Amino acid sequence: MISPRALRPERLRFGDTVGIVAPASPPPDPRSVDHALATLEKLGFQPKLGKSVRVRHGFLAGNDRARAADVMAMFADPRVKAIFCLRGGYGSARLLDRLDYAFIRRHPKIFAGYSDITSLHGALGRQAGLITFHAPMLNRELGSEKLPEFTRQSLLRTLMEARPAGSIVAGYAGGTVEVLRKGVAEGRLVGGNLSVLCTAIGTPWAPLFRGRILFLEDVGERPYRLDRMLTHLGNAGILRQLAGVAVGVNHGCEDPTTATAKEYRQSSADVLRERLGSLGVPVVMGLPFGHVEFNATLPVGVRARLDGNRGDLVIMAAAVR
Numbered sequence: 235m236i237s238p239r240a241l242r243p244e245r246l247r248f249g250d251t252v253g254i255v256a257p258a259s260p261p262p263d264p265r266s267v268d269h270a271l272a273t274l275e276k277l278g279f280q281p282k283l284g285k286s287v288r289v290r291h292g293f294l295a296g297n298d299r300a301r302a303a304d305v306m307a308m309f310a311d312p313r314v315k316a317i318f319c320l321r322g323g324y325g326s327a328r329l330l331d332r333l334d335y336a337f338i339r340r341h342p343k344i345f346a347g348y349s350d351i352t353s354l355h356g357a358l359g360r361q362a363g364l365i366t367f368h369a370p371m372l373n374r375e376l377g378s379e380k381l382p383e384f385t386r387q388s389l390l391r392t393l394m395e396a397r398p399a400g401s402i403v404a405g406y407a408g409g410t411v412e413v414l415r416k417g418v419a420e421g422r423l424v425g426g427n428l429s430v431l432c433t434a435i436g437t438p439w440a441p442l443f444r445g446r447i448l449f450l451e452d453v454g455e456r457p458y459r460l461d462r463m464l465t466h467l468g469n470a471g472i473l474r475q476l477a478g479v480a481v482g483v484n485h486g487c488e489d490p491t492t493a494t495a496k497e498y499r500q501s502s503a504d505v506l507r508e509r510l511g512s513l514g515v516p517v518v519m520g521l522p523f524g525h526v527e528f529n530a531t532l533p534v535g536v537r538a539r540l541d542g543n544r545g546d547l548v549i550m551a552a553a554v555r
Contacts, residue, residue: 240422240535241342241363243316245554246393248278250315253308254372255284256295258350259323261373264288270320270372277376277390282314294325301325302332305354309341316393319347321373326353327430330439335361344393344554347371349453349525352426355534357439359424365553367393368426368449368523369531384522385529392531392553399549402530403522410483410520411545414507417516419478420539420550423532425449432463435470444475447540449532449547451482451524456489457502464509473509478516478540480547481506482524516542 246252252274254267261267267288274281284304286296295301308317330353339362345354346369358364369392370376375385384405392399403411424441425431425448434440452460467473487502500508503519510517518540522528533553540547 239363240365241339242365242553242555243342243344245396246279246316246344250279251282251313252279253282253284253311253314253317254287254320255301255304255308255317256287256320257301257305257329257354258295258325259293259321260287260290260295261321266373266377267320269377273372273377274318282308282311284308287320293323295320298328298332302329305329306334306337309338309343314343316344316346319351319371321371322347322349322351324350326350327433329354330357330437333357338362338364346393346531348529349427350430352430353434353439355426356424356431356434356441359441359535360439365533365535367531367553368534370529375527375529378527380527382527385527388530392533392549394554396552396554398551399531399533399553402532402547402549403545406522406528408522408528410522412519413542413545414511414517414519415513415515416542418539418541418543419447419516420537421445421447421477423447423449423534423536423538426451426534428452428460428463429455432466435466435472443472445477447478447480447538448476449480449482449523452484452487453525454486455484457487457500457505460484460487460502461500461505461509464505468509473513476513476515478542479510479513480521480540481517481519482521483526485525516540518542518545518547521547
């Protein structure tokens with residue numbers, strides 16, 4: 235099933251109730267749950283905790299049935315105006331065949347998270363037509379005392395204002411942005427974590443790619459593994475369908491043995507240039523999103539412009555109503 239049109243959820247307002255779910259792994263420190271509650275209150279919202287958030291089931295935050303039930307309960311609760319994921323880790327893909335996408339389509343809400351949550355972004359977009367948000371999570375950036383104002387403002391602007399969020403690099407002074415191939419392209423945003431995205435290929439929950447701007451990021455992957463995943467996207471015929479590619483900051487994706495290795499080792503930037511540079515579409519690397527402090531909120535499914543002349547990704551439409 236392919237949803238006929240994208241659904242914009244209602245915008246978030248200060249004082250609204252925000253649900254907290256853990257669709258994948260539990261936080262390493264159980265005290266992080268209480269910290270997440272305090273974080274949402276500090277941001278100006280009323281938190282509501284999912285029933286399985288404090289549960290540990292191996293490397294999962296509860297069994298699959300319980301985690302899926304938490305997600306559905308938040309969509310069903312009329313008091314809950316947005317759903318924030320506590321953590322990524324692993325496990326979101328195990329829920330995809332347990333969600334009621336028709337119900338979610340009838341009750342669209344803000345759904346935010348990233349990393350392993352990429353699985354849910356793809357499924358909710360493909361099966362429910364819901365615009366979702368690749369956004370900081372409570373266990374990481376939002377819960378940090380060093381949360382950059384850039385990250386906070388990007389989140390609140392995108393979720394709370396019914397107008398286009400505009401440039402994601404405005405106010406960013408990280409110095410990481412690099413244009414790999416010039417040009418300007420427009421299309422709807424799809425993507426997320428590269429490793430997780432690759433596992434969705436060939437399933438009913440994979441996003442559509444033709445004419446889209448693909449945004450990618452990863453963490454802790456050696457350059458050869460990035461090459462393997464990008465090659466897989468190429469072999470699957472996906473890269474040639476794209477209007478453009480926006481790459482975030484791939485944290486910890488360099489090979490620490492490169493300097494002392496006797497054989498030639500490629501950097502992650504080398505891999506990106508080789509795999510993406512010949513696509514014939516704009517490609518911009520080092521944009522401020524990913525497993526980093528400066529993590530801009532990206533509305534998945536919203537039309538955007540990738541500007542390979544200026545090195546920018548511009549959100550062109552409101553993501554909320």
